Amino acid sequence: MKFISTRGGEKVTGAQAIVKGLSDNGGLFVPEKFPQVSAEELDEMIGMSYPERAAKVLYKFLDDYDEKELLSACEAAYAKFEGDDPAPLVKIKDGVYVLELFHGPTCAFKDMALTVLPYLLRKGCDICGVEEQILVLVATSGDTGKAALEGFKDAKGIKIMVFYPDDGVSSMQKLQMCTQEGKNVNVVAVKGNFDDCQTAVKNIFNSEECAAALKEHGTLLSSANSINFGRLAPQIAYYFSAYLDLVSSEQIEMGQEIDFCVPTGNFGNILAAYYAKRMGLPVRRLHCASNMNNILTDFLAKGKYDVHREFYKTMSPSMDILVSSNLERLLFEVSGRDFKLTAERMKKLKEDGVYEITEEERKAIAEIFDGGFADEDEVVETVYDLFCDTGYTMDTHTGCAMKVANDWAHKNKKDTTKMVVVSTANPYKFPQDVLYAVTGNDVRDSFKGIKRLHAATAMAVPKSLATLRDKPIIFKTTVTRDKMFDEVLKFVK
Ligand SMILES: *Cc1c(COP(=O)(O)O)cnc(C)c1O
Numbered sequence: 148m149k150f151i152s153t154r155g156g157e158k159v160t161g162a163q164a165i166v167k168g169l170s171d172n173g174g175l176f177v178p179e180k181f182p183q184v185s186a187e188e189l190d191e192m193i194g195m196s197y198p199e200r201a202a203k204v205l206y207k208f209l210d211d212y213d214e215k216e217l218l219s220a221c222e223a224a225y226a227k228f229e230g231d232d233p234a235p236l237v238k239i240k241d242g243v244y245v246l247e248l249f250h251g252p253t254c255a256f257k258d259m260a261l262t263v264l265p266y267l268l269r270k271g272c273d274i275c276g277v278e279e280q281i282l283v284l285v286a287t288s289g290d291t292g293k294a295a296l297e298g299f300k301d302a303k304g305i306k307i308m309v310f311y312p313d314d315g316v317s318s319m320q321k322l323q324m325c326t327q328e329g330k331n332v333n334v335v336a337v338k339g340n341f342d343d344c345q346t347a348v349k350n351i352f353n354s355e356e357c358a359a360a361l362k363e364h365g366t367l368l369s370s371a372n373s374i375n376f377g378r379l380a381p382q383i384a385y386y387f388s389a390y391l392d393l394v395s396s397e398q399i400e401m402g403q404e405i406d407f408c409v410p411t412g413n414f415g416n417i418l419a420a421y422y423a424k425r426m427g428l429p430v431r432r433l434h435c436a437s438n439m440n441n442i443l444t445d446f447l448a449k450g451k452y453d454v455h456r457e458f459y460k461t462m463s464p465s466m467d468i469l470v471s472s473n474l475e476r477l478l479f480e481v482s483g484r485d486f487k488l489t490a491e492r493m494k495k496l497k498e499d500g501v502y503e504i505t506e507e508e509r510k511a512i513a514e515i516f517d518g519g520f521a522d523e524d525e526v527v528e529t530v531y532d533l534f535c536d537t538g539y540t541m542d543t544h545t546g547c548a549m550k551v552a553n554d555w556a557h558k559n560k561k562d563t564t565k566m567v568v569v570s571t572a573n574p575y576k577f578p579q580d581v582l583y584a585v586t587g588n589d590v591r592d593s594f595k596g597i598k599r600l601h602a603a604t605a606m607a608v609p610k611s612l613a614t615l616r617d618k619p620i621i622f623k624t625t626v627t628r629d630k631m632f633d634e635v636l637k638f639v640k
Pocket residue numbers: 255256257290291373410411412413414415416417465466544571572
């Protein structure tokens with residue numbers, strides 16, 4: 148399987164796509180065509196473990212890797228998760244299920260991919276004969292940073308550096324990152340919001356000057372952000388797994404279509420669902436859930452992407468994003484894989500902050516995607532209502548998705564299609580907000596939040612969060628955007 152750039156010009160192997168992260172002209176790597184999973188293969192996958200299902204999906208794209216090795220890598224990655232099942236499906240009520248993707252080492256869905264990516268990157272470098280030291284550079288809205296640090300810590304021949312927006316992440320997320328252990332890690336705060344931070348990191352990636360400076364130190368840049376195909380591929384697997392779990396638990400018949408509702412920021416998670424559908428998984432509709440930063444809701448309704456709008460800091464910080472990088476991959480598909488048009492639109496987005504798609508394209512997207520959002524009060528109400536009705540506790544990101552799923556059910560009372568709401572974080576990762584939603588109590592301190600949330604819900608506290616309080620703060624640097632590359636150079640010297 149070969150990969151091409153959404154902006155044309157390049158054709159690379161899977162290993163190359165993962166090592167490079169971004170194509171030379173700034174485009175994202177996409178598979179030359181979507182590999183298919185046949186009905187017989189789906190049947191075979193029912194009896195498989197999660198790592199086996201994941202390895203099977205990965206190998207469909209990454210056939211330049213060794214299939215057995217992919218399996219051992221997936222087994223090792225998902226052994227780091229709490230419980231027997233890395234992606235359990237929980238039935239909430241008739242026809243509604245929650246796919247819990249937060250049982251990994253850092254309690255957010257990013258672990259699903261970032262526990263596997265270090266293997267994909269290390270092996271990718273070996274396949275490509277890369278001899279330089281690799282520097283993984285990450286811009287994070289909170290959860291990616293910690294998951295990447297945890298995944299890459301002490302990896303051979305790889306250094307990892309994470310930039311996060313100074314006041315754009317939750318206190319728990321900040322603490323998780325700033326206490327990170329490992330010999331090859333670095334964490335730096337940047338003044339500004341996530342989009343500023345992400346843009347600055349992208350500029351480093353696109354700069355020949357930066358590449359040359361790093362080369363002098365024997366260093367090559369790579370990305371662990373969700374634009375890297377190595378992030379996307381392991382995410383496709385859990386959509387297959389959720390579907391197979393519905394079949395094996397006799398909730399649906401094999402072949403019956405289902406819906407997914409996904410809390411969305413950078414459009415990576417929901418894009419993986421779209422890829423699963425394109426590979427033949429029986430998926431009907433995809434519901435794209437946002438918070439008050441509802442630029443995607445507007446885009447799906449109007450066909451116009453416009454970043455000139457207020458930016459809100461919400462209780463679901465991992466979705467406080469205005470420029471959803473992975474949308475480029477969907478645009479590329481609906482434009483009929485038009486490289487030139489995709490490149491033009493991305494140029495317009497960069498220069499003017501706005502682009503439009505045609506009405507025909509908008510309709511094509513609307514055949515699969517719906518958009519919706521939840522404001523802050525609605526998130527609180529949704530988390531509270533579900534807790535009261537069923538005893539199930541969700542985090543604030545999942546709350547956005549549940550609200551959007553509820554709205555859909557309300558508007559389509561006769562629709563019997565099963566809805567899987569994707570849950571992206573453990574409630575204890577956002578303890579104050581979830582506590583407030585569930586009990587109305589407002590506490591300042593995260594650990595008090597954890598204690599009281601535990602008292603209110605009796606839900607188990609993940610070990611990695613419970614022990615955070617006693618860890619020393621290792622990283623304290625804050626810089627402005629123009630000083631980021633200086634920090635990079637200091638780190639690789
Ligand atoms: C990253 C993240 C999201 C958004 O996922 P995208 O792939 O960026 O759309 C949603 N919820 C949580 C908890 C996250 O960490």
